[in-house]
Amino acid sequence: MESIKNYFVSFGKGLWSLLVGMKITFVEFFTPKITEKYPENRATLEIPERFRATLSLKYDAEGNHKCIACGICQMNCPNGTITIVPKKVTTEDGKTKRVLDDYIYDLGSCVFCQLCVTSCPHDALEFTNEFEQAVFTRSVLVKHLNRKPESTK
Ligand code: SF4
Numbered sequence: 051m052e053s054i055k056n057y058f059v060s061f062g063k064g065l066w067s068l069l070v071g072m073k074i075t076f077v078e079f080f081t082p083k084i085t086e087k088y089p090e091n092r093a094t095l096e097i098p099e100r101f102r103a104t105l106s107l108k109y110d111a112e113g114n115h116k117c118i119a120c121g122i123c124q125m126n127c128p129n130g131t132i133t134i135v136p137k138k139v140t141t142e143d144g145k146t147k148r149v150l151d152d153y154i155y156d157l158g159s160c161v162f163c164q165l166c167v168t169s170c171p172h173d174a175l176e177f178t179n180e181f182e183q184a185v186f187t188r189s190v191l192v193k194h195l196n197r198k199p200e201s202t203k
């Protein structure tokens with residue numbers, strides 16, 4: 051007799067649990083979606099300015115950057131992500147000057163710590179929020195920040 055009673059108690063609990071689960075499913079079925087509808091909403095998508103997507107040199111209106119190839123950002127990078135390639139040029143007054151030849155940045159190994167940006171004494175670097183950086187080949191993630199994108203391919 052006791053076992054029959056236990057059977058019906060267990061059956062009732064199981065049925066109740068099933069109904070509670072179905073109620074949650076039913077409610078969620080009619081609840082409006084709250085997830086972002088990317089990429090359909092790409093045109094109106096707002097990425098926070100502080101989001102660190104990729105490193106970039108700052109350029110003025112004439113297209114000049116402020117990097118003097120001192121190498122401090124490279125020394126402070128914990129991941130070996132930056133390689134500064136300097137070159138020497140002779141100025142009009144005959145002096146030799148060190149300038150930036152190539153600023154190599156490997157986005158694939160960057161940990162977005164921003165140490166490079168904060169340690170740059172010339173405020174030459176910034177992180178942009180251009181988040182669409184997915185590629186098929188890792189080598190494409192190696193960027194030359196002082197060159198136009200089409201010349202890096
Ligand atoms: S970005 Fe700044 S820290 Fe890095 S090499 Fe240029 S001037 Fe120096």
Ligand code: SF4
Pocket residue numbers: 105126127128129130131132159160161162163164165166167
């Ligand atoms: S954010 Fe950090 S890991 Fe990335 S390049 Fe700068 S210093 Fe290196």
